[in-house]
């Protein structure tokens with residue numbers, strides 16, 4: 257039995273519990289679609305950093321910082337199963353080895369296609385590079401928009417965030 261078997265059946269139950277008729281035309285194929293989508297969005301669990309990085313390490317003489325900017329990040333927050341998306345920026349100081357350029361975006365993608373929180377995603381990318389590329393130093397920054405905050409109106413519930421947000425807006429209109 258694969259790790260995702262039975263998802264379609266359970267999506268059908270969720271649709272019914274939302275008050276929908278899972279058999280109406282528009283919803284008939286939805287459970288199977290959701291199952292395929294969920295498998296795709298969590299395929300990072302079937303991959304590992306060693307396979308991605310170790311076969312693509314190159315010896316280098318230089319020690320200038322390697323910077324890979326604007327890597328697309330599409331992930332699912334583990335608290336709400338809603339998307340968060342944005343850009344990752346990775347920099348490291350090589351210590352005799354660099355990873356093939358396409359490998360860092362693949363590594364980001366692998367960790368992003370698991371259930372995540374942004375902070376852990378950042379740490380996992382950095383420590384995988386540390387373990388496998390063994391650089392002198394590594395930094396990872398992720399800028400992301402979280403659907404669970406955007407859709408649920410979190411600003412309204414969090415007084416401090418709301419005030420910060422409003423004062424930022426006031427400041428930028430004053431310019």
Ligand SMILES: [Zn+2]
Nearest residue numbers: 333335336404
């Ligand atoms: Zn969330």
